[in-house]
Amino acid sequence: MGMFDRNNRGQVGFEDFGALWKYVTDWQNCFRSFDRDNSGNIDKDELKTALTSFGYRLSDGLVETLLRKFDRHGKGTILFDDFIQCCIILYVSIRRFLK
Numbered sequence: 001m002g003m004f005d006r007n008n009r010g011q012v013g014f015e016d017f018g019a020l021w022k023y024v025t026d027w028q029n030c031f032r033s034f035d036r037d038n039s040g041n042i043d044k045d046e047l048k049t050a051l052t053s054f055g056y057r058l059s060d061g062l063v064e065t066l067l068r069k070f071d072r073h074g075k076g077t078i079l080f081d082d083f084i085q086c087c088i089i090l091y092v093s094i095r096r097f098l099k
Contacts, residue, residue, distance in 0.1 A: 031080050041077035043067075047086075056090070066090065 034050040035042055042050065048063045058066075070082040078086060 043077050
């Protein structure tokens with residue numbers, strides 16, 4: 001939320017909410033585009049497809065590790081919020097590694 005508090009007031013005001021709403025809906029559209037079976041979650045193959053489309057070339061083992069890490073319910077799938085967290089943490093980790 002802090003990234004949308006442009007005035008550093010400790011809260012998201014009405015003017016900031018539009019940016020937050022767009023951010024969430026963009027992620028939601030992304031998630032839905034990779035949830036090919038419309039199950040409401042992303043399985044290993046869907047996650048691999050998503051990450052490949054983002055330009056990552058990850059081994060199946062690493063994709064499985066990410067899936068296990070972000071699968072809070074132990075069903076072999078990740079939900080919408082887990083998908084966002086997985087993608088952001090992967091992005092930040094790779095950026096830090098490349099520095």
